[in-house]
Amino acid sequence: MPRVIKHPEIRREDILDHAQALFLTQGYDRASLNDVIASAGISKGAFYHYFPSKEALLEALADRFARQALAGVQGILDDPGLDPLGRLNSLLSQSRQAKIETAAEAWALFETMFRPENLVLFHRINLAANASFSPLLVKIIRQGVEDGTFRTFDPEGVADIVMQFGLATHDVVAKAITGGSDADMEVAIKVLEQRVRLYEIALDRILGLPDGSIRIGEPGYIRAVMTARRKADKAR
């Protein structure tokens, strides 16, 4: 009797999909390799044919995440209709929406990404994303410095700060989203908006721009994510 190969296309991408689902819901440590291969419906041998280790699986997953996120903002660099400030603002506001269509999806991502058991996964994704985004940012800032829009003696350093602020914003959003009762949410939104405004002004001043030039967050987006959380909570 010939062996039945149900899905010849069960390959790396497929394994990655299943791993992603498991890692995001259970965390990298808690989701065992056996879970992954059981979910993907493959054998251990098959897995180790495509990936040298569990670590490598994590790395590949993080790379894929970063590639997807990068693809969403790649166009900004090429858009000739934007000046450096416009580019930077687009990048800042859009990077949070790349590949996240609905607010509900955004909530799910936030909720899972910042859970402590996902520290390792999150860190890897960060590394990969950093490696992709940083050059973009530096390029934009350099352009701005050259044409006189921005003023700084350390474009890489500023790019680093921008990345830090981006992450910190995510962090605050996550904290506001995950913790707190329904009543606290309005307060959380206020704090969040204040924090975003602080980051905007900080970047303005670091780059020698007039206050109000940098625009990171659209309060509407934040509200939408928060509302999505409320809905998801009710659904339980």
Add this chain to the structure above:
Amino acid sequence: MPRVIKHPEIRREDILDHAQALFLTQGYDRASLNDVIASAGISKGAFYHYFPSKEALLEALADRFARQALAGVQGILDDPGLDPLGRLNSLLSQSRQAKIETAAEAWALFETMFRPENLVLFHRINLAANASFSPLLVKIIRQGVEDGTFRTFDPEGVADIVMQFGLATHDVVAKAITGGSDADMEVAIKVLEQRVRLYEIALDRILGLPDGSIRIGEPGYIRAVMTARRKADKAR
């Protein structure tokens, strides 16, 4: 034959000491519980008598770290001879030296703390340190805002940024220290000093201070740490 209790004082602190040595050199994941108990010379039962899990051991270790670091800077808050700016500057420059007497020790800490296998340990220490330091920072910034030294609408946010910059500085130092050849080191020092200057100016402007008010890093300290690395490398 009566049981011989070699060291009645083998307790939590002792276990923490051995765990610290192992976790720092091998990482939290790679150092097994058996390694810890073997190093401490105790049995599994004894360990689980003092700690409910390996995780709890990590947490206790992080707490101890944070407590030690906090103790080193606690006095700054109480020093009546300092104004808010002085306090902030003292905190910024001293926090990096707290509990680290020699540059060689500092190097060893940097080298181990930022190794990827110590991610979990490092994260836990960070959490604990954050919880300790943040209130201190907020208090100082609030004082400054009240007496007109600082100007900001979000003291907690600024405190957060200060923490971020502190961490980032450590990160840059670690990268400069660990990577690169001997010849690159002078370049790394230059980059590092530039980055620290950027953070200083950024904080100046965020707090509405004239450039040059905030002083984070003493180049001498950085140089000393770098030199310690060179020595340690040669010793191998």
Add this chain to the structure above:
DNA sequence: TTGAATTACAGACCAGTGGTCGGTATGATA
């Protein structure tokens, strides 16, 4: 068309992990 070589699995097996548990010695208390 065939045979050999390579690829793509399958799954038993392994050393080692964090954690449990029944038991025992020790010290304080009454």
Add this chain to the structure above:
DNA sequence: TATCATACCGACCACTGGTCTGTAATTCAA
């Protein structure tokens, strides 16, 4: 002296990530 909680021991357990031998499927040269 009896009682009881504390302190500790170490065999044991389910399970982990990873290895290895074996085999079916595929590719390709002759």
